[in-house]
Amino acid sequence: MSDNIQLFKEYVNFTNVKPLFYRLLLHPGITELSLEEFMKQTVALARQLQVVENKQNIIEIVVFFDEVNTSSRLGSFKEMFMDRSLRGQLLPNNIFFTAAINSYSERNQAKPATDQSNIIQRRDYLVHDLPQTLQFLKCSYSTLPISQSRMYVERNIEMYHVKCIQNMPLEEYTRDTLCNAILDAQEFCLKRLGGNLVSQREIERCFQIFSFFWTTKYTDETEKKPIVCIALAIAVVYYFRLPTKDDRQQCNDLLSPTREEFSTVTIA
Structure with missing residues (x-):
């Protein structure tokens, strides 16, 4: 042996x-x-x-x-x-x-x-x-319609829930909120920035960043608040890439969407 x-x-x-x-x-x-x-x-x-x-x-x-x-x-x-x-x-x-x-x-x-x-x-x-x-070798893969995007996000959330169900399971309300938040943010950026600047990668990044905040333990007394983790993930992936109104005014940019406009995409 x-x-x-x-x-x-x-x-x-x-x-x-x-x-x-x-x-x-x-x-x-x-x-x-x-x-x-x-x-x-x-x-x-x-x-x-x-x-x-x-x-x-x-x-x-x-x-x-x-x-x-x-x-x-x-x-x-x-x-x-x-x-x-x-x-x-x-x-x-x-x-x-x-x-x-x-x-x-x-x-x-x-x-x-x-x-x-x-x-x-x-x-x-x-x-x-x-x-x-x-x-003649090209195959075109266009942006997923919103119905298919929802299915894609829901499946990813379900897989993540199953993976962490023993340690830190996600309640149904949290899963629904995470799904709606990602889809609302994705739809906003697709409409205002265009398909060239938004793709499935943003959705994957949301899961990665949400997972980081959800699994990171700061202190023994810290109570996990899933809505805060969702908000942080959305902010890192979507919110901070946008200019403020002041930024846009300084650049004389009349086209780019602002963080203030994105803030209307609520997490509830």
């Missing part, structure tokens, strides 16, 4: 584990050389796996490029995705490419735009249009 334990320890200590998922966040500073450097280790590992595994059971490596169309190297991505090569060198066939892009319109194309120096919250972002050959 002791020999088996020792053998297991040696295996854990000396085994070299490598990931099968690689992610690169694109931005205008990414060059062709930096892209090639990123792909170098992935290509090397993919070729090693082809040698180790038999042809009927080849392990695939997933490479995810985030915000692809913020980069000016779209030709390189077309070459990798469509031609399965990089700078003329063939890529292993056990690399699976996937990517995310920001929506493109005439308003946010990557060229000098109208002056937005007086707008606190930008209404657009700069992206490039995809090459024509990549247009």
